[in-house]
Amino acid sequence: MDTRKQVRSPALSEQNQPEQQPTEPRAKTSVETAMPMRPVRRAERAGSRPAVGDIELKDLHAYYGSNHAVRGIDLDFDSGDVTAIIGPSGCGKSTMVRCINRMHEEIDGARAEGRVLLDGLDLYDPRVDIVAVRRSVGMVFQKPNPFPTMSVLDNVTAGLRLTGAPRGELEDRGREALTGAGLWEEVKGRLKGPGAGLSGGQQQRLCIARALAVEPEVLLMDEPCSALDPVATLKIEELIGELSERVTIVIVTHNMQQAARVADTTAFMLDGELVEVGPTEKLFTNPDDERTEQYVTGKFG
Amino acid sequence: MSAQPHALLVDRGNLRRRNRFNRLVEVSSTLAALLAVAVLVIVVGSVFLKGVGALSWHFLTTPTALFGESGGGISNAIVGTAIIVGIASVVAIPVGILVAIYTTEFAPDRVSHAIRFVLDLLNGVPTIITGIFIYGLLVVGHSQSGFAASVALSIVMLPIVARTAQEVLSLVPAILKEASSALGIAHWRTVVRITIPTAAGGLVTGALLGVARVAGETAPLLFASSIFRQGVLTDPGEALASIPIFIFQASESPKPEAHTEAWAAALVLIAIVLALNVVARAFYARSRKRMGA
Numbered sequence: 001m002d003t004r005k006q007v008r009s010p011a012l013s014e015q016n017q018p019e020q021q022p023t024e025p026r027a028k029t030s031v032e033t034a035m036p037m038r039p040v041r042r043a044e045r046a047g048s049r050p051a052v053g054d055i056e057l058k059d060l061h062a063y064y065g066s067n068h069a070v071r072g073i074d075l076d077f078d079s080g081d082v083t084a085i086i087g088p089s090g091c092g093k094s095t096m097v098r099c100i101n102r103m104h105e106e107i108d109g110a111r112a113e114g115r116v117l118l119d120g121l122d123l124y125d126p127r128v129d130i131v132a133v134r135r136s137v138g139m140v141f142q143k144p145n146p147f148p149t150m151s152v153l154d155n156v157t158a159g160l161r162l163t164g165a166p167r168g169e170l171e172d173r174g175r176e177a178l179t180g181a182g183l184w185e186e187v188k189g190r191l192k193g194p195g196a197g198l199s200g201g202q203q204q205r206l207c208i209a210r211a212l213a214v215e216p217e218v219l220l221m222d223e224p225c226s227a228l229d230p231v232a233t234l235k236i237e238e239l240i241g242e243l244s245e246r247v248t249i250v251i252v253t254h255n256m257q258q259a260a261r262v263a264d265t266t267a268f269m270l271d272g273e274l275v276e277v278g279p280t281e282k283l284f285t286n287p288d289d290e291r292t293e294q295y296v297t298g299k300f301g
Numbered sequence: 302m303s304a305q306p307h308a309l310l311v312d313r314g315n316l317r318r319r320n321r322f323n324r325l326v327e328v329s330s331t332l333a334a335l336l337a338v339a340v341l342v343i344v345v346g347s348v349f350l351k352g353v354g355a356l357s358w359h360f361l362t363t364p365t366a367l368f369g370e371s372g373g374g375i376s377n378a379i380v381g382t383a384i385i386v387g388i389a390s391v392v393a394i395p396v397g398i399l400v401a402i403y404t405t406e407f408a409p410d411r412v413s414h415a416i417r418f419v420l421d422l423l424n425g426v427p428t429i430i431t432g433i434f435i436y437g438l439l440v441v442g443h444s445q446s447g448f449a450a451s452v453a454l455s456i457v458m459l460p461i462v463a464r465t466a467q468e469v470l471s472l473v474p475a476i477l478k479e480a481s482s483a484l485g486i487a488h489w490r491t492v493v494r495i496t497i498p499t500a501a502g503g504l505v506t507g508a509l510l511g512v513a514r515v516a517g518e519t520a521p522l523l524f525a526s527s528i529f530r531q532g533v534l535t536d537p538g539e540a541l542a543s544i545p546i547f548i549f550q551a552s553e554s555p556k557p558e559a560h561t562e563a564w565a566a567a568l569v570l571i572a573i574v575l576a577l578n579v580v581a582r583a584f585y586a587r588s589r590k591r592m593g594a
Contacts, residue, residue, distance in 0.1 A: 163485055211484070
């Protein structure tokens, strides 16, 4: 695990930076304004434990009834990394990701076995509270799903309000999350307007802001751009680059170009098993496994 | 111009038969649809024509005249219906919505199917049976009362409210509930703060349809609240007048003026029911739009 951590970042994440900043000057300011408050809060909430957001999957299995969808996966997601999960439809990538915040077990008849460690603590330990898991591991879904009865601001602060955060903090933390999601400038004049009145891409960034507002250490994204047009997709991808400085990001994608653009590390799954994981560039240009090569070159899937 | 390729494109034999059959089905289903609309138009139209003559401000604001006299109105019946239906609603609407929430959000599938089935059966129980049940339970040995009538009507109303609420709650997109639980929001809180507000318009629809349905219900009232004193009564502890019972009793009278009064009361009742239905539709349309359906 440690070796991969060294392999990944410096080269790739610095590659990302110069691409973004000239095209999106606003993006830079949003990082600057949102960042300083961040480490304080995270340390506060986590107590003495250093909150970093390393995820380790240990022999993870997931089932839907008798259907064995994820078949023994060992995989690490390193703090501050963007990891893309690719693979053909039905290979278990969404299921695997939904095991990380324990959303998988919400489905009737679904269960998971194995261990998911967040900074060394097992999220499947019987003493662990599921609400605490969801607050540490946020999720963004395929289709933008703002709450239709709530305003923009209420949407962003929903996770805080409905889990009992102090009222006085809401507006500030809402603004902070909107800024973090690169949406503040676009919506600051319509915070009281309906969240469903935004464009599709804005709605998805609203959902990202909503997930960020509870200050997770890990953000899971399940094909977050599949319902969006190319321009909105580009904005989300730029956002992913910025957010990777604050949270560990796991993104499931059908789009291999997207994986190549945003991810430091890419994992390829097939039939519920992990075929190969490695630095994105290596996986796409010089994979170890023959099946990976066939998939990334479009020979199947 | 050669005749042969053209002939291939003309409908003949099997294709002609199919075209004719298609036409036949189209015409007959259109006629059936027109017939359904016509029935409503005829019923509402004849009630309007026969009743509008006797309808006046005096008729709406004066209590029913003493037996055998004419010139009275239906103010006591309007007030009585409002009280009886109001109490029934206060009981049936919250219970119906809670039943729906339980079955769509909390109950295991088997239990929820069983409850759905029971509600459908309850909806199918003839209201005269509900009436005689309440008669045996609350009227025999006591006396007729507005309360007894309300209890009977709430039994009629419950399955309507609950089934409509179930339908609407199950329309709330699953992705909203997922988003909510992924934020760490507890299930009951998701139900109260996300699911119910999203479905609110549809829940109002179910409630209004229930009210509209029981406002015209007559059979249970015959048992529970049909022998009442003169004047506008407001104490549900005693039997209250109601519009359906007024229509029934006035139409039994030998006097032609009383018949016209029955028609006028029928017009009032049908106007109330139609208005409730129209408002209910509007809420439903709004709710569907909100849920993106």
